[in-house]
Amino acid sequence: MAKTxxxxxxxxxxxxKADALRKQAEKKGKQLTSQAGDTFDTLTKEAKSRVGKEQEEESGGGKGRFALLLAVLxxxxxxxxxxxxQELDEALWEEPRSV
Structure with missing residues (x-):
């Protein structure tokens, strides 16, 4: 019984330990999702302002640049x-397997 x-x-x-690592991975995932959302919002605003300026400067060539900007985003x-x-996979590899 002692071994058991x-x-x-x-x-x-x-x-x-596995629960702690899972919580840490979830926290990091939420943080990265938030950062990605913030970056997306910033780039979208920048893209809209650039597209607006380009449309004022030239009326015909903005579609190609806008498509390029969307591709970059x-x-x-x-x-x-x-x-x-990748970070979630690394966290899973660090998580010990159940016996």
Whole structure:
């Protein structure tokens, strides 16, 4: 019975560590999501102001630049998502497996 109790204590300890790591990963995910949203908002505002200025300067060529800017925004969003996924994967690898 002593081995069983030792193992159950170890399992409980590992589960607590796993919960702490899960909470840490969730917190980091929320933080990165918030940062991505803020960056997206900033870039969107900047894009709108640039598009507005360009439309005032020239009436015909703004669509191509706007499409390019949207592509850049999409690239930033994908990069931030990959970074978040990578950090979550690293957190999962650090999480001990249940016995």
């Amino acid at each position: 109790e030792k193992l159950s204590k170890k399992v409980a300890k590992l589960e607590k 999409a690239g930033v969003a994908v990069a931030l998502k990959r970074k978040r996924d």
